[in-house]
Amino acid sequence: MKKLTFHPLTWWIFSLATAFSVARVNSPTFAIAMVGVMSVIVFLQRESAPWGRSFNWSLKIALWILVVRALIGVLIGVPIPGTVLFRIPILPLPHWMPGIRIGGDVTRERLVSSLSEGVIICAIIVILSAAASLTSPHRLLRVLPVYLYEFGVSVVIATSVLPQIVSAVSRIRTAQQLRGQKTRGLKSFKRIAIPLLEESLARSLDLAASMDARGYGISKKRSRYRPIKWAGIDSVVALCALAVVVVS
Template sequence: MTAPRMLHPGAWWLWAVALAACALRTTNPVLLSLIIAVAGWVVVSRRTDVPWSRSFASFLRLGLIVVVFRVVFQILFGVRVPGTTLFSIPEVTLPSWAAGVSLGGPVTLESLMAALYQGLRLATVLACFGAATSLCSPYRMLRALPTVLYEAGVAVTVAFTFAPQAIVASRQVREARRLRGRSDRGLRAWSASALPVLEGALDRAVALAASMDSRGYGRRGGASVSQRRRSVGLVLLGLVALTIGSYGLLDPAAPAAFRLPALAVGVIALVGSLVAGGRSAERTRYRPDPWVKPEWIVSVAGIVAFASFVFADRMGDALNPSTNPLEVPAVPVVAVLGLLIATLPAWFAPPPPTLAAVSTSMAVAA
């Protein structure tokens, strides 16, 4: 076991993105549940003690809401593929211009299971994302961003913190309603608390911006205006080209020029902007996180899990069990082994420095 330190945020995010990519490849509920369990296990073993580390539970709850919504949508609006009917809800015939949508009708077991699988897949992706934010808070990720992307990253991070703060603020405002003699439950309480919460969020954002500005955020440093414009322009060009390229890959009807050439242009532009931006060296980093063996182990564990899923996909159909007709999902051993390898970070990543670790080390030194 290595000495306590914080892992490079890129390693955690790479691992989490690999798990999310695995989840996107499958609708097998057994594998998806295993992915969630793996993510939860690693989070509980290696999370830090900042407030962001408790976010995993919130993401799990959000995933549950997603699954419920998906199933309810299927019951109300889903395509009425014939199957074993469980129950029926009254059907509403829609005018011919809405012919593609069905409202009501018999609800079949197969369609419910299909909705459950798809909702579970989304919930798993959310859980992977929640694991990433739990293991390294967005602020740490921000510090690891290259200089050119830094300012965009700050906007994203501040937007990130809106949700948890809004939840806390809305609870305070609803309690305050009780102090004024109005009930703090019910729809009226929630809707009336929206405006004060938003005003409070705006005040906080302005205070944060003033504090950051007073400490030199956004300094031009040595770069001239034209240099900055050039690097920002390259970043924008790269992102647009990447978007076009990924769309082209997904849509078979797109002309060939919109696929790999667009992707290549995007990657070259982004790399160029990083190189150009890096040369002016506007920001330095205090104690940058090293990328050594534990980081490699964590990233490779995630990549191995993803590779095992690709392999299992080639080998058969088990990653997408059929729901019409309904069958018992098969469990591909390769994928399970890959996911077990993805739990390695729980042992091989260094434990984060917690209060207990610090105080014992100081007691030993004293």
């Protein structure tokens, strides 16, 4: 199936509107539904590029955040009365921390509240990462206005870190597998971390050298070899994003 071509800002508009709706509705069911919608869009429209593979990692990161948020909500926080599921030994805290405790009765309401907040936080992260997976950072940078260009460069570099790390880890693991080394488990972390750090530093130096060679920051004038136009399909997606915000 042929993939449609969208404007670089299209999916960012849709993702920001969807994330705003998730935060506004504040419902884990709605958040999970929006994550499902964005997942389908990503798997149908993403490119076979480093930024396209970053969505899978964002799902794993979101899952870890959900687990950590649930544990923190259960172990630390303000007691919520309700149906007691189990009890954890209470760790005494200083007198200047009233109302907060570590341990104690874990109620169903407390667990549900922690999971609900975690689902909403993770949903927003996944939805925004979907936009990064669907949009080439280079094409996104080309459509930014001049007065936002320097800020856009910083944002694009920041948002492209995860895709580059994913691509680098994949290359390092492939090289280690060809050498007969194990690439799974905690023991392989050191063998991956050191080459990854070295490659990241080399990439940073190459980026700085290329920006300097192109005269970055010398002139405010910009040239576009191929202008990126806003098409009708982009308007349809933007209207769908507006409809999601209005309905929420």
